[in-house]
Amino acid sequence: MREGGKKLRHLGLAAVVVCATSGFALAITGAQAQSNEMSLGQRNLACGSPTALDDGWVTASPESTGLDGARLCGIAARLKEMEADVHAVVIVRHGKLVFEQYFAGYDEPWGENGGRHEFDATTKHDLRSASKSLVSLLVGIAIDRKLIANADEPVVKFYPEFADVKSPGWDQITLRHLLTMSSGMQWDENRGWDDPKNDEPHLGNESDPIRYVLSKPVARPPDALWTYNGGSTNLLGSILERVSGKPLDAFARETLFQPLGITDFEWKNYPENKKIAPAAGLRLRPRDAAKIGQLVLDHGAWNGKQIVSADWIAQSVKPRFQAIGYFSGLFFYGQQWWLGRSIVDGSEVKWIAAMGSGGQRIFIVPERDLVVMTTSGLYFRTRQGDGALDMLTNVILPSVRDKN
The missing domain is CATH 3.40.710 (Beta-lactamase)
Known part of the structure; x- marks a missing residue:
């Protein structure tokens, strides 16, 4: 859950400055x-x-x-x-x-x-x-608007061009499995940021992060075990862009932020591949x-x-x-x-x-x-x-x- 930030070097900094007026x-x-x-x-x-x-x-x-x-x-x-x-x-x-x-x-x-x-x-x-929770809301909105049939749709349905990279078992993974982080794909974010086996940095460093996620092997059946997985959320954000025909931030602005009266927001890109970071x-x-x-x-x-x-x-x-x-x-x-x-x-x-x-x-x-x-x-x-x-x-x- 480190989400691409630089490692904190000054651990001794004062934590809170309280108003002294x-x-x-x-x-x-x-x-x-x-x-x-x-x-x-x-x-x-x-x-x-x-x-x-x-x-x-x-x-x-x-x-x-x-x-x-x-x-x-x-x-x-x-x-x-x-x-x-x-x-x-x-x-x-x-x-x-x-x-x-x-x-x-x-x-x-x-x-x-x-x-x-x-x-x-x-x-x-x-x-x-916390961005992940808003992506969940946006998936619900897309379902409400009939852009997605339901949360039990297979993920690979939205990525026909990646048929050559998906591992055995991906046909059984649904949007709901991504939402609940129970897809069963092999994924590990519980490592040091500089560890090459940490999957999370690849979301920002790979030229095609979606291909990276879809190429991950399926280690266990879906719905069997929870594993924290930012790659799942990235797929959900990408699917929202595909079904809406709009960048994720534009879809969020139209369907969620404007109705809430939220006018000042940013949805930042990954620094290397410039893809939106859902x-x-x-x-x-x-x-x-x-x-x-x-x-x-x-x-x-x-x-x-x-x-x-x-x-x-x-x-x-x-x-x-x-x-x-x-x-x-x-x-x-x-x-x-x-x-x-x-x-x-x-x-x-x-x-x-x-x-x-x-x-x-x-x-x-x-x-x-x-x-x-x-x-x-x-x-x-x-x-x-x-x-x-x-x-x-x-x-x-x-x-x-x-x-x-």
């Missing part, structure tokens, strides 16, 4: 002491009041949606303690944007050298492998990425308009495999979506997530009508998503006052 200091004090005379509105302004932008979000205070705003004011301090290098935190409750906070820190934007970057509500950020190349503003979470939470609808069918969302977030080998096997996998759970006040709270290298996360918590989006810069670091999960489990979910 007097207003922020007062916000922390206000959260800790009842005697603080600052008004609730002032406290929210200092520690997470959403920026007013004409981008389709209705904004509100945390309290108006049943969240403990004072507790949310502790997010920055908690992230600093975790050395999480989080760049953005966006919280949506009951369909309203109620909290956003941004921090400067180390980042490695796609195709650029690593360094210190500033972030705010208008700054795009790499999503890395598995890792998307860049969005965090508050726009949170719209993706809200879309899934609302069963494929945005502002009352159905963008992708509710049935496709249900299929996508159904647990299908234990994700052995990633995140200690604690998570499950659906159709390019992760599924997990947190323990809050002794009770299990289930969530859905898009996840990307460096700590990019879109958490969707249906039981709490909640979406949390975080970006981070911990590429090539162990436990890179711990800060986001800790924040969700130990700060945000406990801040929910009403449970529906």
Whole structure:
């Protein structure tokens, strides 16, 4: 899940720069002491009041949606303690944007050298492998529009010109197997970036990455075992281009981003072959990425308009495999979506997530009508998503006052 970034060399860099203005200091004090005379509105302004932008979000205070705003004011301090290098935190409750906070820190934007970057509500950020979850939505849209019959279509149907390279067993692999990363093809991303046996770099370095993926031998029957596989997502993105007759970013703009009111995005190319990188190349503003979470939470609808069918969302977030080998096997996998759970006040709270290298996360918590989006810069670091999960489990979910 390293997605083509350069190896992080400066592991000792400070993780989070917390705003040190007097207003922020007062916000922390206000959260800790009842005697603080600052008004609730002032406290929210200092520690997470959403920026007013004409981008389709209705904004509100945390309290108006049943969240403990004072507790949310502790997010920055908690992230600093975790050395999480989080760049953005966006919280949506009951369909309203109620909290956003941004921090400067180390980042490695796609195709650029690593360094210190500033972030705010208008700054795009790499999503890395969270891009895969959006590809899943686009496949559902293509099926809704009859561009693809269904997810059980054989992959080779879309690539007749590669009949000479496909290995035995490829005839049994379907789009659904690609979506669930259970194709059975021989694939290994769990190696050092410079290891020639790591398949992921080949997606960017091969002149024809689709030929590379289709030429991989089938090591086991489809639907038997889950193996993390960016090559599967690349095939899905390529198939979307073939059936739509448009570049992937153009298809995404027309069918997904424009209906969501997302106008500022990039879907980056691989540096060597200049092909669009479906598995890792998307860049969005965090508050726009949170719209993706809200879309899934609302069963494929945005502002009352159905963008992708509710049935496709249900299929996508159904647990299908234990994700052995990633995140200690604690998570499950659906159709390019992760599924997990947190323990809050002794009770299990289930969530859905898009996840990307460096700590990019879109958490969707249906039981709490909640979406949390975080970006981070911990590429090539162990436990890179711990800060986001800790924040969700130990700060945000406990801040929910009403449970529906």
